[in-house]
Amino acid sequence: MAEPLLAVYNVSKRFGGLLAVDAASLFAEGNRITALIGPNGAGKTTLFAMIAGFLKPNGGSVHYAGQDITGEPPHALARLGIARTFQIVQPFAGLTVTENIAVGAHLRHRARRAALAAAVEVGREVGLGDMLDQPAGTLTVSGRKRLELARALATQPKLLLLDEVLAGLNPSEIRDVVPVIRGIQARGITILMIEHVMQAVMSLSEHVFVLAEGRIIAQGPPEAVAADPLVVEAYLGHGAAKLAAET
Amino acid sequence: MTRLSTIALVIAALAAVPLVTQSNTVLNFLVVALLIALAGQGWNILGGYGGQYSFGHAAFFGTGAYVTAILQVRYGLNAWPGCALGIAAGALLGAAIGALTFRSGLRGSYFALVTLAFAEVLRIIASVAPITGAGVGTLVKLDLRWEAFQFQSRAIFYWVILALVAVSLVIAWLVERSRFGAYLIAVRENEDAARALGVDATRVKLGAMTLSAAITAAAGCFYTQYFLFLDAGIAYGPWISVEALLTAIIGGVGTVLGPLLGALVVKSLGEAARLVTGDAPGLDLVIYGAVLVLVVWFAPRGLMGLVADVRAPVRRPSRIAQEATHG
Numbered sequence: 239m240a241e242p243l244l245a246v247y248n249v250s251k252r253f254g255g256l257l258a259v260d261a262a263s264l265f266a267e268g269n270r271i272t273a274l275i276g277p278n279g280a281g282k283t284t285l286f287a288m289i290a291g292f293l294k295p296n297g298g299s300v301h302y303a304g305q306d307i308t309g310e311p312p313h314a315l316a317r318l319g320i321a322r323t324f325q326i327v328q329p330f331a332g333l334t335v336t337e338n339i340a341v342g343a344h345l346r347h348r349a350r351r352a353a354l355a356a357a358v359e360v361g362r363e364v365g366l367g368d369m370l371d372q373p374a375g376t377l378t379v380s381g382r383k384r385l386e387l388a389r390a391l392a393t394q395p396k397l398l399l400l401d402e403v404l405a406g407l408n409p410s411e412i413r414d415v416v417p418v419i420r421g422i423q424a425r426g427i428t429i430l431m432i433e434h435v436m437q438a439v440m441s442l443s444e445h446v447f448v449l450a451e452g453r454i455i456a457q458g459p460p461e462a463v464a465a466d467p468l469v470v471e472a473y474l475g476h477g478a479a480k481l482a483a484e485t
Numbered sequence: 486m487t488r489l490s491t492i493a494l495v496i497a498a499l500a501a502v503p504l505v506t507q508s509n510t511v512l513n514f515l516v517v518a519l520l521i522a523l524a525g526q527g528w529n530i531l532g533g534y535g536g537q538y539s540f541g542h543a544a545f546f547g548t549g550a551y552v553t554a555i556l557q558v559r560y561g562l563n564a565w566p567g568c569a570l571g572i573a574a575g576a577l578l579g580a581a582i583g584a585l586t587f588r589s590g591l592r593g594s595y596f597a598l599v600t601l602a603f604a605e606v607l608r609i610i611a612s613v614a615p616i617t618g619a620g621v622g623t624l625v626k627l628d629l630r631w632e633a634f635q636f637q638s639r640a641i642f643y644w645v646i647l648a649l650v651a652v653s654l655v656i657a658w659l660v661e662r663s664r665f666g667a668y669l670i671a672v673r674e675n676e677d678a679a680r681a682l683g684v685d686a687t688r689v690k691l692g693a694m695t696l697s698a699a700i701t702a703a704a705g706c707f708y709t710q711y712f713l714f715l716d717a718g719i720a721y722g723p724w725i726s727v728e729a730l731l732t733a734i735i736g737g738v739g740t741v742l743g744p745l746l747g748a749l750v751v752k753s754l755g756e757a758a759r760l761v762t763g764d765a766p767g768l769d770l771v772i773y774g775a776v777l778v779l780v781v782w783f784a785p786r787g788l789m790g791l792v793a794d795v796r797a798p799v800r801r802p803s804r805i806a807q808e809a810t811h812g
Contacts (some may be wrong), residue, residue: 279577292682316683324681330674344664345683351663393683 241304242430243268244397249298250452253282258284260452261298266397266445267439271423273431273443277473278320280471283325284434286401289430290322291315302397316345317442321395323386325432331375335366338374338385342392346348351462351467357392364388364418368436391427398422400431404438440464448472486661487741495649495742507520512639516711517588519646519754520522520704524645524725525732525744526653527701532730533738535693536673538593539599542701542729544607545575545583547720549702553709554623555616564634568706576695583694587687594678602725622716625709634710646707650745660696669693670739701729718748731773735780739791746788751776758784 242265247401251259266272276282287293289300291312299308307315312322330338335397340350347353361370364384369377374385383403390398400419404412417436418483423429433439439446439460446463448456450472456463463469470478493682499519503512513790532538541800553571556562586599611617618624629637636642660666668745671679709715728751736747754776755769762768784791 285796292677292680311685312680313683313685316681322681323727324678328675328678332670332674333670337667341679341684342682344667348664350662350664350667353667389678389682 242431243303245301246285246289247296247299247301249288249300251281251286251288251293251314252372253294258327258452259288259295259399259449262449262454263298263450264454264457266354266428268428269389269423269426270445271419271431272445273439273446274430275434275436275446275463276281276449280449280472282449282471283401285434286322286399287447290320290372300368301340316393316395319394320399320434321390321393321397321404322399323390323401325405328378328418329374329382329385331373332375334371335374335377335385335388336370337363339388339392342389345393357388360388360392363415363421366393379406383407383415384418387422388417391422395427397428397430400429400433402432402434404433416442437466487658488632489550489655489658492651492741495745496647499647500556500639502646503643504600506615507640509639510569510587512643514752514756516639516643516777517644518602518672518748519643519650519745520707521728521732522713522748523646523650524649524654524701524704524709524729525736525748526657527697527704528700529655529733529738529740529744530660530796531690531697532665533733533740533743534657534673535669535690535697537694538597538730539697539726540597540730541604543699543721543723543726544604545698545701546705546708546725546729547604547611548578549575549705549721550715551611551617551623551705552717553706554625556727557625558623559616559716561764562712563632565632568634568703568710571706572699573701573710575705577700579698579701580691580695582698583691587690587694604721604726609740611721617715617717617720620716622714622719624777625713627713631793632806635713642711646711647709649703649713654741654745655701656696656700661741665692673739674803692722694766700754727773731777733787735776735787737792739788740787740789743787750788 244266246262246264248261248263250261253464262285264274274282284293288295291310301307302318302320313331330341336354336357339361340353343353344357347356351458354387361367366384366388367380369381371448378387387403390462404415407415412435419429423466443460446457446460447454448463448469455472456466456469502515508680524542528542547573553567554573557564558569559613580599582603586596591599613619668679668684668774671684672686672689674771680686732751733744733745735751736745737743750782751773754772756773758768780787
């Protein structure tokens, strides 16, 4: 097997007495969509933050394209081609949509004009074409999610970390955004996504990791993972797993 | 975004003032207002565009002023290179304080307090150190020749400070149109999001602080050459920290023309108050306080924000329209 683009080995994170992530390992193969799922409080966002350089792990290592990137700061990782979105959207509220995206585009374009032109292009691609001159603060939730995507895409990443881009969207909005994510994959960008919307996980991802109480408890193709009693138990409790097995 | 032609127009209009009036009172008033505008523009680069509110820009003003004065008085250096070194010293101090504060992750009110502390420490040192003349202060010898960076005519002094202000406006204009400026504003708006997009937040803030300190130090250099006297209270006193941030906030933070407009308005108000009440000490400070409260309350984006609203009322799509297009 070829070396995966991203490989996380036995990464742990401790906050005081709480072991938020406990020796978790996962990998994301190039040009694929890999999903990370798990119940609330499982440590998914913490694991993400360690991959993206926002938190330093207490143990373990993160490798990207064959290089050890453990503990590198986020801006250095962005330069290497790792971009992330935030679960709680973080727009530059005072700036217009184009200006927001241009901050990402500046990573590859020094000149203001080139960055703005690239920003407009990416904005149209994610479906923000009509809102480019609006202040980001006036966007709807779905608009803000698209803006998160656009800013990250503008950095021209090889690996895109998506933290619940579909959360808070209604079913019709989800139907609109799913093809956008597929389009990103089609451009050859590897995606690792945290997602709660199972319908999207099942339809988009090829490999799923399940994190519960800081540990990876299962992994595999989405259908196999969804049927795994351990996973059902983690989500619904012990009784439910037994019930599911009997039916 | 302010256009270059607007800047040129404003500077040209101000440059014409000495042609209309030779009144020393008017020119002196305008020189002081422009001096504050320059210090305020320095503050604006870091505070306005970068969102890092410093309460201690006196540290840079005073360093620019003292280095200019001491090099002339004690080392016999000419005023022109003295001034250049004063600006360099201010920039260096800005970089040093920035490195200490930003590297340790100080943000918001912690950053404000630490900058205030640096300025106060420098004021106390300057008030006892022999090299600054301690309590007596430093007097620069009167030598009204342009070689000594002193001018017989007040109008020339006025044009010199106006030229410095013009340079500071162009610097702000360039910042608005550069990657550095885009990164700086991104850090102001949301530091974590900026870092995720490849912005080295510490480096950007450090660059802004260095530039900011250099501009405010230039105001200090000019102060020395214009008034020819310094003591610790003038150079490092809280007055200049307060005036630098007030003019920028009242004029409009993160705008090219805000500090200039703010300085002219605030200084005019102070002068008007003095005319009405006689020389009641501290009254100008009361006025500043009242104006600041009014501006923050009614025009949080400052006078430039009011100007923008009058010229192009913001069209906010109504909630219903938004839901109709997205729902």
